[in-house]
Amino acid sequence: MNDSRPVPATPYQHVQHLISRLEQSLLGKRRKLEFAVACILAQGHLLIEDVPGVGKTTLAKSLAYGLGAEFKRVQFTSDLLPSDLIGVTVFQQGSGDFEFKRGPIFTHILLADEINRANPKTQSALLEAMHDGQVSHDGQTILLPQPFFVLATQNSKDNYGTFPLPESQLDRFLMKISLGYPTAALEKRVLKGDYIQPEVQKAELSLSELSRIQGFVRNVHVADEVMDFIYNVVAASREHPAVQVGVSPRGGQALYRACQGLAVVRQRDYATPDDVRELAPLVCGHRVTLNHAQVLTNVDPDENARQIFRDIIMEVDAPL
Structure with missing residues (x-):
C-alpha cells in the first residue's frame, strides 16, 4: 500500500519558505532578511538602524507575522516609563488585593520601535528581559513567555531627539544591521504600493517548529x-x-x-x-x-x- 502522507519539510525548507515570504513585503532585501532570520534562529535579539523610511519597521513586523508568534509593538518616546513596558501593580478595591497588570513586554516578539528615542532609564528596563528572559517587579521575578525576542529599530544617532544606547544595551543585541535604499526599479514598485503588507502575510512557522529549528541550529x-x-x-x-x-x-x-x-x-x-x-x-x-x-x-x-x-x-x- 502506498503511503500518501506528505513528507515533513526539513528545517532548511522551512527557513527558505519563511525568507521567500518575507521578501514579498521587503523587496530586494533578501540578504538582509537572511541575516535577520539567522539572528532569530540563533536565539538573539536584532537591532535595525538606518534613516527613517527605508523599511525598518516593515522588516520587524514581517518577521513577527512570519513567525506566527504573539506580537506587540511599543513606540518608544522620551516620556516612556519602565512601567509602560513591564507593567504596574494596582489595588483592586473590590477584593482588597494588589494585582499586577502585565505590560507589553510579556509577549513572544516585542517590536521596540525607535528604541533610541526613549530615555536611558526606560532603555535599561529591557536589560534583564533580553539577557535572562525575565523581569523583576516589586521584589518578584516573573518569567517572560518563551521564545522571547526583541526586534528594535533605531534612527541614526544624529537625528533630533535621540539618546545613544549604552554599551550594556547594545551588547544584548546579537546583531545590528541596516537596510539602505532600494534600487531604482524596486523603489518605483514601493512607490506604487506593489508589495504585500506584513499584516496580511500568512504565518510560515509555528512556535513549536521554530523551537525545533533552533535546536537544530545549536547542533x-x-x-x-x-x-x-x-x-x-x-x-x-x-x-x-x-x-x-x-x-x-x-x-x-x-x-x-x-x-x-x-x-x-x-x-x-x-x-x-x-x-x-x-x-x-x-x-x-x-x-x-x-x-x-x-x-x-x-x-x-x-x-x-x-x-x-x-x-x-x-x-x-x-x-x-
Missing part, C-alpha cells in the same frame, strides 16, 4: 579551524589601534551562535570561514569602543567599526 558543527578564526578575530579587536575596548568573550560567543544560524539559512549543517567574514562586522561592530583619535571623524562611527572588522578579517590568517 550545527563548528570545526576547530572556524572556532580558531572566530577567536582570532575577537582577540585582534582588542589589539587594534583604533579600538579602545575590544570584543568581550560574550561577543565571541555571539559570533559563534550567529554563524550557526547563518549556516542553516544557507542550507548547511556546518559553519564556514565565510560565515565569520560575513557576520563579524554585524555582530561585533557595535560591541567595541573606538579610539576616536585613530578613526575618521567624517565617517559614521558604526561604519568606522564595521570597516575595522573588515580590516581585521583581511589581516587574520583564516583557514582555507
